[in-house]
Amino acid sequence: MKTIGLIGGMSFESSAIYYRLVNEAVRESLGGLSSAQVIMHSVNFAEIVGYQTTGRWDLAEKALADCAAGLERAGADCILICTNTMHLIADHVAASISVPLIHIVDETSAAIKASGYRRPLLLATRYTMEHGFYTNHMRALGLDPMVPDAEDRQTVHDVIFKELCAGRVEAASRDAYLAIIEKAKAKGADCVILGCTEICLLLDPDQLCLPGFDSTRIHAQAAVTFALSGRREKMVA
Known part of the structure; x- marks a missing residue:
């Protein structure tokens, strides 16, 4: 081993x-x-x-x-x-x-492609969603990722740093994330990436309105x- x-x-x-x-x-x-x-x-x-x-x-x-x-x-x-x-x-x-x-991006992208999806919603810290290193890497691998709008990106980011990284899991934040995923589904997302390693504390990737890919587990x-x-x-x- x-x-x-x-x-x-x-x-x-x-x-x-x-x-x-x-x-x-x-x-x-x-x-x-x-x-x-x-x-x-x-x-x-x-x-x-x-x-x-x-x-x-x-x-x-x-x-x-x-x-x-x-x-x-x-x-x-x-x-x-x-x-x-x-x-x-x-x-x-x-x-x-x-x-x-x-x-982590290579492995997550491979899992998404192997499952037949192409248009993932990326939920992550603001740095990950906005700096381009993650989405550009995925595009180079043949995917077409999307991120939430600016207000929702801030919500996702704040929950990560103010709650999940501090060991807090709040029902209201789970509801906020689920609403963001619903909006992305309406805009054409075909799956969702739990693209921060703490998000699995909040969301079960198998209990979403879109197929979920937990980057931590992958x-x-x-x-x-x-x-x-x-x-x-x-x-x-």
């Missing part, structure tokens, strides 16, 4: 989900008491948010590149950035290591597929 390197803490709420999903998937695949070989570097999210809000992406690049390089030195065979937003600097992080960076499963690649037998303790 290969070792998975996780850059977490953005926020720790979703990093805990990554850890659980990765280990559940390994146990499901190998059986018995099997669990994943994982190394995590969990950052102080307040520092990363400070870089985001001040536009100091150069400092974020250095911080996460240092994390990735440290995980590789510690024995990680692949690296995951456990957040959608920080994939804005994924190319820089990938360039700082010699092991693969498993890219990303974690891709890591497990990589970690178990080349191993076909099922081991039962």
Whole structure:
């Protein structure tokens, strides 16, 4: 089994989900008491948010590149950035290591295309929805993503940072998200991406008016597929 390197803490709420999903998937695949070989570097999210809000992406690049390089030195065979937003600097992080960076947009796009959809609604932080790195990447992969209007983008963003990242799950916010998805469906969206790794705390992707793709679950499963690649037998303790 290969070792998975996780850059977490953005926020720790979703990093805990990554850890659980990765280990559940390994146990499901190998059986018995099997669990994943994982190394995590969990950052102080307040520092990363400070870089985001001040536009100091150069400092974020250095911080996460240092994390990735440290995980590789510690024995990680692949690296995951456990957040959608920080994939804005994924190319820089990938360039700082010699092991693969498993890219959340690549994996989510592949899952959508494999299911026969093309016009996903992206729900994410304002940075992810507005900076273009995510939607442009998806367009290059043959998809036609859409984002909510400006007011709804702010609503989605505020719920993430003020509630979900702080461990709060509010029914009113769930209703607001569902209304945004309904509007997108009326405008031609054929599926929805839970494009922030905390949104799975609020929404069940299987209980929406459109087919849902949880980027957290997709990303974690891709890591497990990589970690178990080349191993076909099922081991039962």
